[in-house]
Amino acid sequence: MMLIVGLSxxxxxxxxxxxxxxxxxxxxxxxxxxxxxxxxxxxAGVKSAQWHSDDQMLHIILNEEKASVMDVKQAVAKAGHDAxxxxxxxxxxxxxxxxxxxxxxx
Amino acid sequence: xxxxxxxxxLIPALxxxxxxxxxxxxxxxxxxxxxxxxxxxxxTVMTSKELLKAACCNLAESFETNPSIDVNFTDALTGTRQxxxxxxxxxxxxxxxxxxxxxRGASQAYGLSFTPGTWVESIQVTKGAGSVVNGxxxxxxxxxxxxxxxxxxxxxxxxxxxxxxxxxxxxxxxNHRFSDKWSSSLFxxxxxxxxxxxxxxxxxxxxxIARQINVMNRWQYSDQEKGWVGFFNVRYMNxxxxxxxxxYDPDRHMFGTEKWGSEINTERLDLSAKVGYVFxxxxxxxxxxxxxxxxxxxxxxxxxxxxxxxxxxYYSNLIFNSIISNTMNKFAVGLNMTYDKxxxxxxxxxxxxxxxxxxxxxxxFFEYTYDNDDNFSMIxxxxxxxxxxxxxxxxxxxxxxxxxxxxxxIRASAGRGKRAANIFAENQQLFASSRVFxxxxxDGKVYGLDPEIAWNxxxxxxxxxxxxxxxxxxxxxxxxxxxxxxxxxxxxxxxxEAYFYNLKGSSSANSLQVDFNYEPFNHFNIxxxxxFYDITTDYLAxxxxxxxxxxxxxxxxxxxxxxIKDNGRRWKFDYTFNWxxxxxxxxxxxxxxxxxxxxxxxxxVTMNAQVTRTLSSVFEVYIGGENIGNYRQPRAILxxxxxxxxxxxxxxxxxxxxxxxxYAGIRYKIK
Numbered sequence: 001m002m003l004i005v006g007l008s009x010x011x012x013x014x015x016x017x018x019x020x021x022x023x024x025x026x027x028x029x030x031x032x033x034x035x036x037x038x039x040x041x042x043x044a045g046v047k048s049a050q051w052h053s054d055d056q057m058l059h060i061i062l063n064e065e066k067a068s069v070m071d072v073k074q075a076v077a078k079a080g081h082d083a084x085x086x087x088x089x090x091x092x093x094x095x096x097x098x099x100x101x102x103x104x105x106x
Numbered sequence: 107x108x109x110x111x112x113x114x115x116l117i118p119a120l121x122x123x124x125x126x127x128x129x130x131x132x133x134x135x136x137x138x139x140x141x142x143x144x145x146x147x148x149x150t151v152m153t154s155k156e157l158l159k160a161a162c163c164n165l166a167e168s169f170e171t172n173p174s175i176d177v178n179f180t181d182a183l184t185g186t187r188q189x190x191x192x193x194x195x196x197x198x199x200x201x202x203x204x205x206x207x208x209x210r211g212a213s214q215a216y217g218l219s220f221t222p223g224t225w226v227e228s229i230q231v232t233k234g235a236g237s238v239v240n241g242x243x244x245x246x247x248x249x250x251x252x253x254x255x256x257x258x259x260x261x262x263x264x265x266x267x268x269x270x271x272x273x274x275x276x277x278x279x280x281n282h283r284f285s286d287k288w289s290s291s292l293f294x295x296x297x298x299x300x301x302x303x304x305x306x307x308x309x310x311x312x313x314x315i316a317r318q319i320n321v322m323n324r325w326q327y328s329d330q331e332k333g334w335v336g337f338f339n340v341r342y343m344n345x346x347x348x349x350x351x352x353x354y355d356p357d358r359h360m361f362g363t364e365k366w367g368s369e370i371n372t373e374r375l376d377l378s379a380k381v382g383y384v385f386x387x388x389x390x391x392x393x394x395x396x397x398x399x400x401x402x403x404x405x406x407x408x409x410x411x412x413x414x415x416x417x418x419x420y421y422s423n424l425i426f427n428s429i430i431s432n433t434m435n436k437f438a439v440g441l442n443m444t445y446d447k448x449x450x451x452x453x454x455x456x457x458x459x460x461x462x463x464x465x466x467x468x469x470x471f472f473e474y475t476y477d478n479d480d481n482f483s484m485i486x487x488x489x490x491x492x493x494x495x496x497x498x499x500x501x502x503x504x505x506x507x508x509x510x511x512x513x514x515x516i517r518a519s520a521g522r523g524k525r526a527a528n529i530f531a532e533n534q535q536l537f538a539s540s541r542v543f544x545x546x547x548x549d550g551k552v553y554g555l556d557p558e559i560a561w562n563x564x565x566x567x568x569x570x571x572x573x574x575x576x577x578x579x580x581x582x583x584x585x586x587x588x589x590x591x592x593x594x595x596x597x598x599x600x601x602x603e604a605y606f607y608n609l610k611g612s613s614s615a616n617s618l619q620v621d622f623n624y625e626p627f628n629h630f631n632i633x634x635x636x637x638f639y640d641i642t643t644d645y646l647a648x649x650x651x652x653x654x655x656x657x658x659x660x661x662x663x664x665x666x667x668x669x670i671k672d673n674g675r676r677w678k679f680d681y682t683f684n685w686x687x688x689x690x691x692x693x694x695x696x697x698x699x700x701x702x703x704x705x706x707x708x709x710x711v712t713m714n715a716q717v718t719r720t721l722s723s724v725f726e727v728y729i730g731g732e733n734i735g736n737y738r739q740p741r742a743i744l745x746x747x748x749x750x751x752x753x754x755x756x757x758x759x760x761x762x763x764x765x766x767x768x769y770a771g772i773r774y775k776i777k
Contacts, residue, residue: 018387034480041432041479048390048433061388 015064018047023073025051025058026082026102035100039079043067058083139172139633141568143515146475146483146507147236148566148583150174152229159665159680159716161732161769163267163275163297165226165251166218170714171682173621173635173661174231174583175249178654181535182742182756182763183349183368185313186216191233191247192585192617193639193655197525197532198560200236200244203251204337205423206378206398207241211446212417213374213402215534220343220374222295222320224265224277227254234564234585235503235521238471238487239425239438242501245523245560246587246615255337256281256289256326262776269769271313272301287329295320304352305764306738308746310366310756312764314349333384341376350409351749361410366749368538370406390436391428397421408537409749412453415531420445436475442491443468452530457543461553465526467493481509495526495551513570513579520563526552527593529606536595536604539755540745546607552593556608559590568621578624589613597692598647601701601744602752611644615652633663651690654760656709658687674723680730682714689760694744701744701753707760710737724777729770736765 033051040049045066051058076083080092138156160170166187169175176190189196201209209217229251236248259281267275275297283289298317320343327336350367359365378398385391402417425440450461473487485505492498503521550556568581592613596605618638625631637659641652667678688706716730739761745753
């Protein structure tokens with residue numbers, strides 16, 4: 001019984017090579033756009049990354065065989081921007097250009 | 107929702123195979139002439155707003171307010187405008203319509219006047235070596251025209267125009283959305299000039315009596331969920347021009363020596379189909395297939411010279427676009443095929459004959475684009491082609507863009523172009539003269555001549571900044587074109603000769619353009635530009651400047667619009683000033699005194715102005731004037747007293763032939 005469950009569970013593990021995710025990422029001006037997108041691209045497996053200040057969303061297409069969406073959130077947070085549930089450290093936030101310092105909920 | 111967003115991106119993807127996804131930011135700026143700091147190539151986009159500024163009836167007349175393109179008249183009879191970029195004439199440009207080469211071969215001389223201005227949605231003007239995706243022929247630039255797409259069109263549009271040089275035009279557009287996937291537009295254009303005018307009293311019509319009917323039906327299919335987009339066009343045009351002496355009647359005087367006259371009658375049929383597919387979940391991966399078939403049939407005569415050319419042409423291009431690991435690395439790869447069947451007959455002293463032939467080529471291309479999304483991008487492309495007349499050859503092209511600091515952009519480009527010079531189709535204005543033609547080489551594959559090969563390199567720098575708190579930008583362009591081989595058209599040998607031969611020595615064109623644009627207050631834009639050209643060729647008789655090219659030029663355009671009031675009312679004003687420096691003229695020393703021109707033409711000024719009154723969001727009226735300074739070339743036609751004599755030449759034109767012209771028109775839409 002357990003064996004069958006185990007087999008079917010692993011059969012469903014097929015990774016999406018073109019998974020789409022919308023990650024809410026906070027940022028202010030155009031400057032932030034470059035930093036956020038660059039951070040996303042630094043993760044191998046991210047095929048496309050677009051962020052716009054009007055919708056405060058990072059749209060990515062990700063090859064899940066190479067990385068997970070959590071890897072991307074962590075890379076963006078490391079650059080200083082809160083990405084969904086992964087928050088940037090205070091040190092990273094302070095390092096941002098002054099126009100980029102978005103409002104943070106504490 | 108996201109599917110729609112990505113699918114809409116596809117439409118420009120078929121347009122700009124590489125620079126697609128990054129351009130699509132909806133800018134609410136009202137700039138009608140945009141030079142994006144994000145595009146890798148040195149490209150300026152002219153929107154339909156810019157096209158409305160000139161009297162602008164067809165594509166040939168759309169570039170009057172664009173400083174990068176010089177517009178001049180080729181002869182004193184037909185009113186044909188020729189455009190130039192970087193000092194080189196339109197045969198050295200690749201002119202495409204929706205990325206399919208359009209003005210080439212038989213249509214080189216008059217092709218731009220076969221697209222009405224109201225059909226155009228935008229024009230992208232690229233200086234220097236362009237992209238390898240569309241072909242190998244471009245040398246000094248590429249001009250791509252995008253026509254209005256059926257899915258974005260309004261149900262009805264009407265434009266009526268009339269001018270003091272007796273020209274009238276009517277444009278009507280109809281559009282219908284048949285379903286959420288299919289939409290179609292029908293464009294009908296007619297123009298004519300029905301009366302004779304000879305304002306400069308030389309016995310010749312200043313402008314031809316003309317008639318043109320031009321009809322296009324477009325269909326667009328877009329299935330956003332499945333990722334398919336298709337465009338299907340069918341187009342027919344019939345253009346008739348008659349010029350020559352006042353009172354010339356073709357029925358009585360054709361091929362006689364009583365009165366000199368000329369007729370140029372052209373019929374064209376174009377069919378094209380473009381299909382594109384966006385891969386599901388991969389909006390950066392697309393495949394597109396363009397096919398275009400055209401039939402061009404021109405019958406013409408110029409006095410006792412006759413020229414008939416018929417061209418059946420087929421073009422096919424298959425392009426696959428995708429990325430390498432992420433969207434910072436894009437590439438386009440594809441296959442290309444062209445077929446041209448020419449039936450060409452010439453009756454002109456010393457070159458009378460049948461020059462019919464078939465040209466065909468097959469090629470493959472690869473273009474890689476790197477964009478770090480920040481301050482650097484590059485496009486590197488190469489093509490390999492096998493052509494029955496040009497042989498097997500490679501065409502490399504490279505573009506670089508670097509933004510060193512905020513508002514500054516440096517661009518550089520280099521590339522090669524190769525083409526077969528259609529010496530008769532490209533120099534038809536010389537038929538309206540008594541020149542005797544000679545082709546001095548006989549073993550080449552293109553009329554006895556070798557293919558033209560040139561390298562183009564250039565760089566540009568632009569900087570945007572604030573001047574007294576208002577936006578401004580300044581910049582310069584520097585380009586050099588070096589011909590490895592050229593089909594030299596030599597008018598320096600003498601006023602009764604026209605020689606064509608392979609370049610022996612060097613031929614180069616250097617150009618410098620310095621721009622300054624400023625918006626001193628809201629809705630008021632100033633554009634200024636200074637251009638310097640140094641174009642010299644080694645002719646048989648020596649090294650001379652290319653004739654009819656001013657070394658120095660100055661251009662300025664002022665535009666002002668009032669605020670749009672609630673009921674849609676506004677005024678728009680536009681003024682263009684052009685100063686043309688002295689131009690080298692061909693050799694006319696051996697002519698008798700009255701038909702002898704100086705070595706250089708004097709500098710002169712031309713001015714255009716237009717006022718538009720928008721009465722609502724659907725109706726506007728406009729009036730304007732061209733050449734309001736009324737500058738006229740003193741002696742437009744040499745030997746006009748005796749057109750069948752040896753000094754007759756209507757192709758020695760360096761300035762406007764007719765004086766001031768005033769026009770008025772209306773535009774009405776149903777949205």
